[in-house]
Amino acid sequence: MSDLSAQLPEIVESLLFTANRALEAEEMARLITKGAHAAADADNCVSPAKVTTEEIEQAVTTLQQRLAGTAIMVQTISRGYRMATRPDYEYWAALPYENHARPARLSQPALETLAVIAYRQPISRAEIEAVRGVAVGSVLETLVDRGVVRVAGRADVPGRPLLYETTPYFLEHFGLKEVADLPNSDELKRVPLPQPENPDAASQQELIDTEATSDETLQLDSPVMQNPVDADHDNEKKEHEPSENTQGN
Secondary structure, eight states, X not given: OBOGGGGHHHHHHHXXXXXSSOBOHHHHHHHHHHHHHHHHHXXXXXXXXXXXXXXXXXXXXXXXXXXXTSSEEEEEETTEEEEEEOGXXXXXXXXXXXXXXXXOBOOHHHHHHHHHHHHHOSEEHXXXXXXXXXXXXXXXXXXXXXXXXXXXXXXXXXXXXXXXXEOHHHXXXXXXXXXXXXXXXXXXXXXXXXXXXXXXXXXXXXXXXXXXXXXXXXXXXXXXXXXXXXXXXXXXXXXXXXXXXXXXX
């Protein structure tokens, strides 16, 4: 029978190459162990050994070393590992798809709102609007629909407003291991933010859908890394109207 451990880096590479999402070490260990037992039962000359998480992580390290200096890399992100094109070669990797329809990107207001949430999460809608100086209801709904933002709970203040935070999918799509990997994270977290005048006002209508999670997202995968997509909304112009219950910057 063949030694499965000797082929582990190649097996991990094949899993990451074919997967359309990030894979955790525990998941890869389970898949390989199950596959090895199935192959052994089918008399395919494979040892039915149990693969551990530690062996997977070592295989990933070996694979990362082998891919050093190539256009492909193995990224360590929130929910595990994935293969991706290095940013230096993104332009070339996209050439075979230049005639394909380009997905729309997040609008500037959506990116600004997402940045506020990412750096100061968990945060309420009223607090976001106090920072941006405009209503963000439609933008928040879009970010939740795209799976990069979700409801984190309710604030322990009068009115119990909903709090928003980024999802594991946000980290995965932007290639981050954790929120602390955001640029200037520590510095921006200490910057005082303007406070809403009336965070529990009746006009601060919250999103109804509180069940959005990172698993309920649109498939935004592409051959190269790019920003999340966001179709233009007819009501996006509302984002530029001053909020009645917030103060502008």
